[in-house]
Amino acid sequence: MPKKHCCPQCAKPIGLEQAIFANGKLWHVKHFMCTLCAVVIGAGEGYHRLDEKSQACDHCFEEHFAPKCHKCRRGISSDLVVALESSWHRECLRCCKCEKTLRKKMLQDAFEKPLDRDCFWGQRLIHQIVSEAEKERF
Ligand SMILES: [Zn+2]
Ligand SMILES: [Zn+2]
Ligand SMILES: [Zn+2]
Numbered sequence: 465m466p467k468k469h470c471c472p473q474c475a476k477p478i479g480l481e482q483a484i485f486a487n488g489k490l491w492h493v494k495h496f497m498c499t500l501c502a503v504v505i506g507a508g509e510g511y512h513r514l515d516e517k518s519q520a521c522d523h524c525f526e527e528h529f530a531p532k533c534h535k536c537r538r539g540i541s542s543d544l545v546v547a548l549e550s551s552w553h554r555e556c557l558r559c560c561k562c563e564k565t566l567r568k569k570m571l572q573d574a575f576e577k578p579l580d581r582d583c584f585w586g587q588r589l590i591h592q593i594v595s596e597a598e599k600e601r602f
């Protein structure tokens with residue numbers, strides 16, 4: 465007779481009741497839960513494997529493990545952009561002057577703040593005009 469599968473959460477054998485196969489193991493449906501907040505993770509829901517007996521729900525993973533956005537400080541589980549040696553939500557990577565969302569190739573580094581190319585050149589131009597004007601005074 466084959467050995468009965470035991471649920472890693474309650475260590476009781478899984479009989480005929482519904483079970484879920486996740487994180488490489490068979491669990492009672494109500495016992496596959498987030499190790500951090502104990503919320504039950506349903507069959508179709510996403511989870512993040514921590515080790516062979518523990519997993520985190522999306523929410524906890526974002527909170528505790530995902531890289532934090534440089535702008536809003538919340539965790540990033542999708543749409544991550546790495547720029548200026550920090551991580552950003554795609555939505556949060558905005559020009560510090562005009563607030564336009566930035567695509568990476570439009571990005572300029574303004575002392576570790578994102579700046580888009582238009583604003584960057586706009587600023588350079590102003591600087592140039594100002595310094596030209598200053599020159600004329602002497
Ligand atoms: Zn169980
Ligand atoms: Zn959780
Ligand atoms: Zn963000």
Ligand SMILES: [Zn+2]
Nearest residue numbers: 559562580583
């Ligand atoms: Zn701008």
